[in-house]
Amino acid sequence: MTVEELAAEAERYLAAHYPKAAGDERSKRFVWGEGDDEVRVFQEPDPETEADAMPAIRAWRRGLWEAGLGWITGPPEYGGRGLSGAHQWAFERVVRRYQVPGDSSLTISLGMIAPTILRHGSEEQKRHYLPKLYSGELIxxxxxxxxxxxxxxxxxxxxxxxxxxxxxxxxxxxxxxxxxxxxxxxxxxxxxxxxxxxxxxxxxxxxxxxxxxxxxxxxxxxxxxxxxxxxxxxxxxxxxxxxxxxxxxWPVALTTLSNERNAMGHSSFGGAGILSTERLAELVRHTPGAAEDPVVRRAFGELQVQLRVARYAQQVAGARARAGDSPGPEAALHKIALSDNIARLGRFVAEVLGPKAAADTGEWGTYAWTSVILGAPGYRLGGGTDEVLKNVIAQRVLGLPRPN
CATH class of the missing domain: 2.40.110.10 (Butyryl-CoA Dehydrogenase, subunit A, domain 2)
Structure with missing residues (x-):
């Protein structure tokens, strides 16, 4: 099957089951006051709210699985299609045009645990767990x-x-x-x-x-x-x-941690889109005087450069994954880049918004950023602390000796 045929197949399925996203994809941008459903830029998930959303997410995955789109690159013997990473990317491009529940709550299931089972699990475990994980039956x-x-x-x-x-x-x-x-x-x-x-x-x-x-x-x-x-x-x-x-x-744990760092380092980690430069540009345009401030413009440019460098590194990792390589110790670089960029993002937003980031005035797109600013330090801990990962890079990538 060609990439174009897979994309057409995905288009037919999604068009039959989900509405199209807005033409300008404004739901993915930083916008203000366009309806009661657009109340916060970011919202830390509440356990009860997440639980309420899970039936829709499970139904989304079950539908994809039944349509043959749930594990496009997976081995056919475990329910996958056996197609290439290029086919998966084509599917993801099509999905962006539709309003779907998405996989943000399944990052650990699909990005960390399932690949570990595929590598280390017994034949019985692979046949039992992998279809259930990719179909959303198990989380x-x-x-x-x-x-x-x-x-x-x-x-x-x-x-x-x-x-x-x-x-x-x-x-x-x-x-x-x-x-x-x-x-x-x-x-x-x-x-x-x-x-x-x-x-x-x-x-x-x-x-x-x-x-x-x-x-x-x-x-x-x-x-x-x-x-x-x-x-x-x-x-x-x-x-x-x-x-x-x-x-x-221990080798099983290392496999999971490598997959975790690779997943965390991805620019779309968690499905939040918080590293969108388009969203940040809208923030600057909306804040009075910010777009004309040379200090803000320079800070925005520097942040954008860092984000693009991280994305280019991810593209290299993606190309290696499509060639069949498993994430190696260099995946630690992606995770460190993510935590650095989240910290830069928090500082930039705080400087642009000033007091509006600390006091809820009711104005759209201001106080809602506090969840990102307050949550930024946690990214340095997830998937292994940045300090530990720097040692991993030094010893396992650069070949430097262990400290005495």
Whole structure:
């Protein structure tokens, strides 16, 4: 099938099920006062609101799957179409012309967990989980960080003990788990032996609805609660849910983290469009005097250059992915670029808006930016802290020696 044929197929499906987006795509731009539904530029998701939206998102994915558009690049033996990355890009270009629920709530499922299962899962796990993840039947989260093991993931303390029946019992606490309140399954890394380090960990796929699993939202200073703490109290996990060999959880974790950094580094991470230069240009035009201010104009130009450099790097990574390469340690560069650019964006917006970014005057497109400004520091932690990732780049990309 040619790229053009796939695009035409996608066009027919979307036209039959979803309305066209506005011709000028103003819903994706920074606009003011065009209806009651356009109240905030950004809104930190509320757990209840997200839960209410999930049926539409699941229906969106189920429809794509049934139409053969749910996993365009996936292996046919697991329900994919076996087509190229160019076909996927063509599909995404068509999707932008329609008002669809989108996949922003499925970034972890589709961008991190599913690729890990494809690489490390057993044949049975691949046939069971992959179609359900890509069709939206299952949603997954990543159970890695702990109160005492964030950047140093290998020091985690959540334990899995194997019983005489062959099943495992998992006990411990995970924290900063994005989307746990929405998830059906979670990829968890547990300590299954006392040593040696990095060889005493095992990965599992745990049922997030199983007895002994407790999910509690963590309220952020942005006002949202996208993260959670998860408690596991003697949770039974069958050995068939083990992902990879016993004691080989560290390579599984590295695969997931590489996929996470690659997904986070993408300019459209989370589906928010917050790095849109068009949106920022509209902000400058709307703010009195900003467009004529040479300091603002220079700052906008510098920010735009940084964003474009990051996008070009992503295009290189995309070309490698289409050639069949898995994300490597260089994916850390994309994630660091994202956190740097989010911080630059926050500073730029704060300078342009001034007091309007800190006090809710009711004016469209002002105070709503606070969720971005307040949330910017968190990007330096997600997917591995920037400091840890700089060490990864130094040692695994540049070949520099480890510090003594």
């Amino acid at each position: 997954s989260c990543q159970l890695f960080s702990e109160p005492g093991a964030g950047s140093d993931l290998a020091s985690l303390s959540t334990r899995a003990v194997r019983g005489e029946d062959g099943d495992w019992r998992v006990s411990g606490q995970k924290v900063w788990t994005s989307g746990a309140h929405l998830s059906d399954i979670g990829e968890i890394i547990c300590r299954t032996a006392d040593g040696p380090r990095h060889r005493n960990l095992t990965a599992f796929l745990v049922d997030m609805r199983a007895p002994g699993v407790t999910v509690r939202p963590l309220r952020q200073m942005t006002g949202g609660a996208a993260f959670n703490e998860v408690f596991l109290d003697d949770v039974v996990v069958p050995d068939s849910a083990r992902l990879g060999a016993e004691g080989e959880g």
